[in-house]
Amino acid sequence: MEINLHFSPSCPECFMPGQRVPLKTVKHLVKDPSQLSGIAGDFYICRTPDCKVVYYTEDMRFTRDDVKVRVWYKEEDPSVPVCYCKNVSKAEILKHVTEMKCCSSLEDIQGHTGANTGKACAVMNPTGL
The missing domain is CATH 2.20.25.270 (N-terminal domain of TfIIb)
Structure with a gap:
């Protein structure tokens, strides 16, 4: 073994x-x-x-x-992208969830913001994911 x-x-x-x-x-x-x-x-x-x-x-x-690029989890600024391909920030996601109240799931967030739907994560996202 x-x-x-x-x-x-x-x-x-x-x-x-x-x-x-x-x-x-x-x-x-x-x-x-x-x-x-x-x-x-x-x-x-x-x-x-x-x-x-x-x-x-x-x-x-x-x-x-x-x-x-700034690494989203190493920055406190909510305008730093969390999705680099689609340039979606933490602030934008929070706005959709808390203010617009249109998102309650990852699928909703993806549909409204485009987050996590890009194809260039390997070269744009600092984690490569």
């Missing part, structure tokens, strides 16, 4: 485990993709909201200042 355990490497700044991100995503979202020349390994995104690191590997890290 073979047991395969995969542990996400910890963020070098906050030491919390990250989430694997496709290299394609990192190449599209870092300001200087030339730094990734010759890189073929896994990248991870730090999921800690108050940590300045966005992407990291064992030998490399990119902070908020190094990426082209």
Whole structure:
């Protein structure tokens, strides 16, 4: 019996485990993709909201200042997109749910805002999802 355990490497700044991100995503979202020349390994995104690191590997890290977009869960500003393909913000979703009272499910939100219906998440969303 073979047991395969995969542990996400910890963020070098906050030491919390990250989430694997496709290299394609990192190449599209870092300001200087030339730094990734010759890189073929896994990248991870730090999921800690108050940590300045966005992407990291064992030998490399990119902070908020190094990426082209603001990462929605690392920002308090409700105008930051949560759906990057359709440019839908947390504020827009909250407006549909609380003010317009037209959305009570994910399907409703998708129908009214277009959120989570894009096709370019792998290169526009910082998580690659």
